[in-house]
Amino acid sequence: MEDGYLHYQELKGWHDAPFMQPSATDAQFFTHYLGQVxxxxxxxxxxxxxxxxxxxxxxxxxxxxxxxxxxxxARDKALHAGVGLLPLDFGTWQGALPGRLRVIAAIDVMEHLTRDQNAGLLAAAARLLEPGGLLFLRFPNGQSPLSLPIQYGDQTHVSVLSAPIVEQMARGLALDVVFAGRPFRPFAGGAAGRAARKIQDLVRGACDRLIRLIYGPLPMHANTVMVLRRR
Known part of the structure; x- marks a missing residue:
């Protein structure tokens, strides 16, 4: 699997970026969904x-x-930073963890996995999360043409996903969908950043409503966020 990721650190700009140092907008995004847990x-x-x-x-x-x-x-950096490394096989995670997980996150990852691997991820979440624990997902929205530059701009993407597909894959598991839709959009730059985001959101909302009026209820956002809760 790793052969397809040669030079991926350089492609993403991670080779000279500080490790485990989220930006202000990253922190806003994570806090919006997971700050309470x-x-x-x-x-x-x-x-x-x-x-x-x-x-x-x-x-x-x-x-x-x-x-x-x-x-x-990335594994070397994580090991040096004290992160507990887990195997790639979700089925073996239980033996490597000290207890049940509060959160499992797969952010911009499921598109890199096969359908069987994604099904294994959901099944593992149902086993490994504590009751009320959350599975947090973000992936390109396969129902939207706006996701095409994201989905097909990376040779390591192998699966096209949507909220309905993930809901189908989660059927029969002890996971309830509590959110599926457009990602929260963090802002940067203080008041100017908030104003720019508000204007963008207004324009995008108007375009979405026009498209829905003409073509029906198409989910146009480029990325989808899903939060699933362990029963």
């Missing part, structure tokens, strides 16, 4: 942690962080 002592794991932005945010809140990653360079 990621706290001191919580066990948190990430699939494909990349440059560790999410794990860095969770660790700063006192969580005990674990993760899996196909890239050797």
């Amino acid at each position: 990621v706290e001191s002592g919580a066990l948190v794991a990430e699939v494909g942690f990349g440059n560790g932005n999410f794990l860095g945010w969770a660790a700063a809140r006192g969580a005990r962080v674990f993760g899996s990653e196909v890239q050797a360079a």
